[in-house]
Amino acid sequence: MDDTILPGEVWLVGAGPGDPELLTRKAERLLRSASVVYYDALVGPGIRDLIPGGVRQVPVGKRSGRHSKDQGAINALLVQAALAGERVVRLKGGDPSMFGRSTEEVAALAAVGVPARICPGITAASAAAASAGVSLSVRGVARRVQFVTAHVRAGEPLALDWTTLADSGSTTAFYMGRGAAGEISRRLIAEGLAGATPVLIACDISLASERLLHTRLDLLPIAAGAITDEKPTLILVGEAVSAGNAAAAIPASVRDSASCSQNPAGAGADQDVQFPATSSVKAAT
Numbered sequence: 001m002d003d004t005i006l007p008g009e010v011w012l013v014g015a016g017p018g019d020p021e022l023l024t025r026k027a028e029r030l031l032r033s034a035s036v037v038y039y040d041a042l043v044g045p046g047i048r049d050l051i052p053g054g055v056r057q058v059p060v061g062k063r064s065g066r067h068s069k070d071q072g073a074i075n076a077l078l079v080q081a082a083l084a085g086e087r088v089v090r091l092k093g094g095d096p097s098m099f100g101r102s103t104e105e106v107a108a109l110a111a112v113g114v115p116a117r118i119c120p121g122i123t124a125a126s127a128a129a130a131s132a133g134v135s136l137s138v139r140g141v142a143r144r145v146q147f148v149t150a151h152v153r154a155g156e157p158l159a160l161d162w163t164t165l166a167d168s169g170s171t172t173a174f175y176m177g178r179g180a181a182g183e184i185s186r187r188l189i190a191e192g193l194a195g196a197t198p199v200l201i202a203c204d205i206s207l208a209s210e211r212l213l214h215t216r217l218d219l220l221p222i223a224a225g226a227i228t229d230e231k232p233t234l235i236l237v238g239e240a241v242s243a244g245n246a247a248a249a250i251p252a253s254v255r256d257s258a259s260c261s262q263n264p265a266g267a268g269a270d271q272d273v274q275f276p277a278t279s280s281v282k283a284a285t
Helices: 025-033 071-081 102-112 122-134 179-188 217-228 243-249 252-256
Strands: 010-014 036-039 056-059 088-092 116-117 142-149 171-176 197-201 211-216 235-237 272-274 282-283
Touching: 010 025, 010 071, 010 243, 025 088, 025 116, 036 071, 071 088, 071 102, 102 116, 116 217, 122 171, 122 197, 122 211, 122 235, 179 217, 179 235, 211 217, 217 235
Parallel strands: 010 088, 010 116, 036 056, 036 088, 142 171
Antiparallel strands: 171 235, 197 211, 197 235, 211 282, 272 282
8 A cells, every 4th residue: 555645635643652663664654755744742752753854743632631722623724734735644642543533533534525544553552561561362361352441521420331341351441541540440349340350550651751550450549649640541450461461471580670669659760669469560761
């Protein structure tokens, strides 16, 4: 397939989890072919540095409670640029089709006859599992993977099918989960999932500042509050992401070199942190 962007064409491109090395080769070619790139707040400087100097870069980032552009305004920008003959890239963190509102943008473009195509990216759940040395699925343990957004508008309930999500034979990925950590823990336990169910919390996935914490479902609210402040946070729940599975995948020389602290609040960026009855936080160095 030709990766060259035609004038008046739009590509929705996945930037992956943050590490430029995890950007696909196709995505990098598309960035070089663009005349304008509209990028999300989750797209870090390491990715944007790959965009040629002559390409116009426009931030349209959205973070919880802090929107530089609402979705309607973003749609309008894409339509305007395409109709003006620009070669447009809409650069999104992770994968454009994983809670990226790609359908809304494609529909807005299609309504005025603008062709839109999608270049997938590595989604946060896959990258977090890789960093932790675990698999999202494990034969005989987790036969199903569930992807859920825990982001809601202020004042709205987190209306999810908690009965279905409380499946001990699956791995559930809660995107943007930090603010809902307490409800996730409470509702899953109420639906029968054991309090000791393994949980992996991840933020700044794949970056130098990455932090990973193995904990358990009943301690999730405490652990989520300690690992990160306002950073986007992924929560993985299920037996497949247990620290035991991670330990089996990591060479002993690497495991033995890690030290643990009993003071999570004061831990530095290069320390491991251990909570009572949990496994350790891994902070990238």
